Amino acid sequence: MTPTLQLFLVVSATLFSIGLLAVLSRRHAIFILIGIELMLAAANLNFIAFWRFGPQPQPPTGVMIAIFAIAIAAAEAAVGLAMVIAVYRHYRTTNVDQLDQLKG
Amino acid sequence: MNWIAANLWLIPAVPLAASLLILSFPKSGRGPAAALAIIGQVAALTMSIFAFALTLQTHSFRAVQNFTWFTFGDQALRIGCVLDPLAAVMLVMIALVGLCIFVFSIGYMAEDKNFTRFFAYLSFFSGAMLGVVIANSLLLLFIFWELVGLASYLLIGFWIDRPNAAVAAKKAFITTRIGDMGFFLGMLWLYGRSGTLLFYDGGNGCLENAGLLALGASATFIALLIFCGAVGKSGQFPLHVWLPDAMEGPTPVSALIHAATMVAAGVFLVARVYPLFSLGAINGVTPSLTVVVWIGVITALMASLIALGQFDIKRVLAYSTVSQLGLMMVSLGVGGVAAGMMHLIAHGFFKALLFLGSGSVIHACHGEQDIRKMGDLRRLMPITFPTYAIGMMALSGVPFFFFGGWTKEEILHATAHWPSSRLPYYLMLAGVVLTALYMTRQMIYIFFGNRRAASEHAHESPPVMTMPLIVLAICSIAFSVVLTPAWPWLHGYLTGEAAHFDLALLIQPMLFVSLVLVGGGVALGVWMYRKAGIQDRHRAAETDPLEHAQPALFQLLENKMWLDELYAWTVISWSRMAARVADWMDRYVWDGLVHAFGGLGQLFGIFSTNVDEFGINAGVDETTAGARGLGRVISGWHSGQIQNYLGAVGAAVIALLILYAWLA
Numbered sequence: 109m110t111p112t113l114q115l116f117l118v119v120s121a122t123l124f125s126i127g128l129l130a131v132l133s134r135r136h137a138i139f140i141l142i143g144i145e146l147m148l149a150a151a152n153l154n155f156i157a158f159w160r161f162g163p164q165p166q167p168p169t170g171v172m173i174a175i176f177a178i179a180i181a182a183a184e185a186a187v188g189l190a191m192v193i194a195v196y197r198h199y200r201t202t203n204v205d206q207l208d209q210l211k212g
Numbered sequence: 213m214n215w216i217a218a219n220l221w222l223i224p225a226v227p228l229a230a231s232l233l234i235l236s237f238p239k240s241g242r243g244p245a246a247a248l249a250i251i252g253q254v255a256a257l258t259m260s261i262f263a264f265a266l267t268l269q270t271h272s273f274r275a276v277q278n279f280t281w282f283t284f285g286d287q288a289l290r291i292g293c294v295l296d297p298l299a300a301v302m303l304v305m306i307a308l309v310g311l312c313i314f315v316f317s318i319g320y321m322a323e324d325k326n327f328t329r330f331f332a333y334l335s336f337f338s339g340a341m342l343g344v345v346i347a348n349s350l351l352l353l354f355i356f357w358e359l360v361g362l363a364s365y366l367l368i369g370f371w372i373d374r375p376n377a378a379v380a381a382k383k384a385f386i387t388t389r390i391g392d393m394g395f396f397l398g399m400l401w402l403y404g405r406s407g408t409l410l411f412y413d414g415g416n417g418c419l420e421n422a423g424l425l426a427l428g429a430s431a432t433f434i435a436l437l438i439f440c441g442a443v444g445k446s447g448q449f450p451l452h453v454w455l456p457d458a459m460e461g462p463t464p465v466s467a468l469i470h471a472a473t474m475v476a477a478g479v480f481l482v483a484r485v486y487p488l489f490s491l492g493a494i495n496g497v498t499p500s501l502t503v504v505v506w507i508g509v510i511t512a513l514m515a516s517l518i519a520l521g522q523f524d525i526k527r528v529l530a531y532s533t534v535s536q537l538g539l540m541m542v543s544l545g546v547g548g549v550a551a552g553m554m555h556l557i558a559h560g561f562f563k564a565l566l567f568l569g570s571g572s573v574i575h576a577c578h579g580e581q582d583i584r585k586m587g588d589l590r591r592l593m594p595i596t597f598p599t600y601a602i603g604m605m606a607l608s609g610v611p612f613f614f615f616g617g618w619t620k621e622e623i624l625h626a627t628a629h630w631p632s633s634r635l636p637y638y639l640m641l642a643g644v645v646l647t648a649l650y651m652t653r654q655m656i657y658i659f660f661g662n663r664r665a666a667s668e669h670a671h672e673s674p675p676v677m678t679m680p681l682i683v684l685a686i687c688s689i690a691f692s693v694v695l696t697p698a699w700p701w702l703h704g705y706l707t708g709e710a711a712h713f714d715l716a717l718l719i720q721p722m723l724f725v726s727l728v729l730v731g732g733g734v735a736l737g738v739w740m741y742r743k744a745g746i747q748d749r750h751r752a753a754e755t756d757p758l759e760h761a762q763p764a765l766f767q768l769l770e771n772k773m774w775l776d777e778l779y780a781w782t783v784i785s786w787s788r789m790a791a792r793v794a795d796w797m798d799r800y801v802w803d804g805l806v807h808a809f810g811g812l813g814q815l816f817g818i819f820s821t822n823v824d825e826f827g828i829n830a831g832v833d834e835t836t837a838g839a840r841g842l843g844r845v846i847s848g849w850h851s852g853q854i855q856n857y858l859g860a861v862g863a864a865v866i867a868l869l870i871l872y873a874w875l876a
Contacts, residue, residue, distance in 0.1 A: 208852030
């Protein structure tokens with residue numbers, strides 16, 4: 109079976125959907141962060157797939173963007189984890205259902 | 213001596229000032245109050261005597277003091293005082309009789325709790341009447357005239373806790389006011405025609421030639437309108453009804469009203485403005501004077517008839533006053549001004565004597581006024597009886613000795629020579645018989661016969677009450693010296709002619725006529741009432757001999773000819789009906805209009821309230837409620853759950869994708 113663009117896109121969409129499901133359904137903040145990472149990974153996969161099957165595959169532009177995204181995701185994970193810890197210190201819980209201070 | 217002519221105003225001012233001072237005394241200040249009132253009266257009497265002496269110096273003396281009261285536009289309202297024989301003789305009479313009554317009141321009112329107030333009112337009454345006499349302006353006279361009316365109202369209603377007294381005071385005030393209305397209109401008319409209300413003003417007054425010329429034919433009507441005032445004040449028919457009711461006041465007040473003040477004012481007024489009445493006289497007769505004569509005749513006869521049917525000692529005297537005033541009016545009407553005024557003076561003395569005597573009797577009988585319950589008082593009251601008898605004889609007109617006899621003689625004389633008709637003369641002669649008859653009847657009931665209920669424990673009054681009686685009795689006899697036909701000094705003094713002494717004139721044919729008539733009246737009285745008062749002493753009300761003989765006639769007289777009832781059915785019920793109509797109009801028509809306008813305003817108010825409440829307020833409320841509801845719904849969406857928001861975003865993206873795919 110030869111690898112095609114559609115195959116990559118389906119894998120990427122599946123990955124994104126799994127991440128989104130995790131973000132929407134999990135109650136623990138850490139798991140939500142993990143879901144976000146999954147969605148970022150799906151986006152990176154898309155970048156690389158479009159680059160590999162695009163009209164000019166020679167310059168490594170897609171890989172570059174993916175590497176940038178991974179770096180930014182690392183920073184984002186650090187900030188996210190720090191916020192989760194701060195929230196836990198303040199509310200003594202990480203269950204997002206109870207964090208409804210912004211309720212109207 | 214001229215000092216008094218320049219300061220004549222002091223004579224009424226002193227009693228009025230005393231009255232005001234006494235009013236400020238506390239109730240306990242009895243002694244000072246009586247003393248002050250009497251000092252005021254003595255001062256007035258002294259000044260009056262000086263004034264009187266001044267007028268004796270020349271014939272037809274007249275001193276006038278005028279001053280401007282106030283100016284309006286180019287018109288000046290001037291008032292003033294006048295001293296002439298007419299005023300001077302009245303001043304002395306009022307002050308002297310008033311003084312006797314004041315002294316008598318000390319004894320009569322000794323037990324009254326409002327003693328000080330009584331003396332304040334008495335002084336006020338006396339001062340007001342003195343003011344009437346010296347006024348040289350119809351306006352000033354009218355002012356004092358009304359003050360006299362006020363004083364009489366206060367004094368008749370002095371016993372304010374008696375409903376009868378209050379009613380009588382009101383009746384006196386309102387009845388005289390009816391006459392005063394005419395007086396007032398006459399005064400305005402006079403001012404309109406002549407431009408002055410001063411009587412004497414150096415030839416320009418309304419009673420002097422210049423003023424009279426300006427009046428012309430209207431003088432008759434002006435005189436009759438002014439006469440209306442005199443009719444009210446002097447108790448002439450048809451306005452006499454208040455006078456007998458005025459007996460509700462304390463007896464000294466009755467004496468003051470009936471002798472010195474009040475009723476004398478009417479006769480005095482006619483005498484004062486006599487030139488208005490006699491203007492344009494043909495042979496001494498004018499239409500206005502004819503009216504005066506007939507009113508006087510009707511009054512005199514009617515009142516002396518009614519007096520025959522009364523049982524209240526003071527009511528008999530009251531009707532005798534009414535009849536005597538009628539006699540004076542007749543005298544003025546037929547041209548005997550001096551005779552009328554002399555009778556007024558004489559009447560002032562003997563009527564005060566009779567009223568004070570009746571006061572003494574009532575005092576002795578412990579307030580009983582029904583003559584049927586008295587009797588045999590001649591033994592118990594050795595001073596009151598002879599003085600009362602003198603008063604009675606003076607009133608009846610017994611000739612020779614009594615003041616009243618001579619003046620009545622002179623009136624009859626004047627009436628006999630009235631060119632218009634002889635009828636008043638014959639009617640006056642009948643009046644003389646009736647007067648003698650009812651006075652004899654009263655004497656027999658009070659002083660003769662058996663002792664009855666009220667006279668069982670009677671006693672003579674204290675000297676403070678009997679002294680004035682003696683003084684007045686002496687006056688009633690002694691003053692006749694100056695007015696006999698032999699030496700008609702008072703007549704000459706009043707008319708300005710010199711009096712000559714001529715004893716031959718003393719006996720005149722007229723004297724025998726009246727001697728016979730008076731004798732006949734007394735004899736008839738003695739014969740008719742010989743059995744009165746000898747019946748059972750314990751029966752309260754016995755039948756009057758006249759009632760026995762003529763029940764219907766007596767009924768008519770006892771009920772005062774039903775004049776009060778007639779007025780009640782006519783004038784009073786008409787005015788009451790008018791009042792009711794006015795009340796109805798006020799209540800339903802005018803009030804209805806007012807209420808309709810009010811209701812209209814109210815309706816408009818309700819309308820605008822509703823617009824405000826349900827239109828404007830509700831609109832704003834609805835809007836805010838809507839905004840609030842919307843806010844509530846939207847804020848409900850803000851659950852604060854970040855996953856929900858994200859879910860919504862995801863769902864929206866999916867929806868957009870589907871839409872995009874479908875559209876493409």
